[in-house]
Amino acid sequence: MTAVNTTINSLKYGRLLSKALPTIIRTEKENERALLLVEKLFAKGDVLTFEENALLELLVKLISDFEEDHYPIRDALPQEVLVEMMNARGLKQKDLIDVFGSKSRTSEAVNGKREISKSQAKALAEFFDVSVGLFI
Secondary structure, three states: OOOOOOOOHHHHHHHHHHHHOOOOOOOOOHHHHHHHHHHHHHOOOOOOOOHHHHHHHHHHHHHHHHHHHOOOOOOOHHHHHHHHHHHHHOOOOHHHHHHHHHHHHHHHOOOEEEEEHHHHHHHHHHHHHHHHHHHH
16 A cells, blocks of 8 residues: 655645746736646646645635636626526416516516515515525
C-alpha cells in the first residue's frame, strides 16, 4: 500500500506559482487568463499533483471572487418566478384562475401588469408547495 502525499512541496508549488503568477483579478483580460490556466489544469484530468490541485483551488477562488463582483445575479421578480413555475409544470393561465379569483387578475399577474398581493402570494405558495417568499 502506498501513502498519499497530502502536503505541498514548496519547491514544486513555487515553480507552479512562478509560471502562473496568480493575483487578484481586476480586469476581464486577467479573468480570461486565469480561466485558460484552469482549463489547462482540467485537461490533465485526474492526474493532478497535490501542488497543481492547490493552484487550481486558488485560481477558482480568484475567478469566483471576480465574477461575483462583476456579474452579480439579481433576484427574480415574483412575476418571473410565477411564469417559470408555470412553465416548469406545464400550466396555463386558466389553471391559476382559482388562485387569483378571476381570469383578468390572473392575466394581469402573469403578464406583470399587476403586482402579486400578499394573499395571492400565500395562495400561490400553497398551490405550488413552495415558500411564500418567492412571490413577495
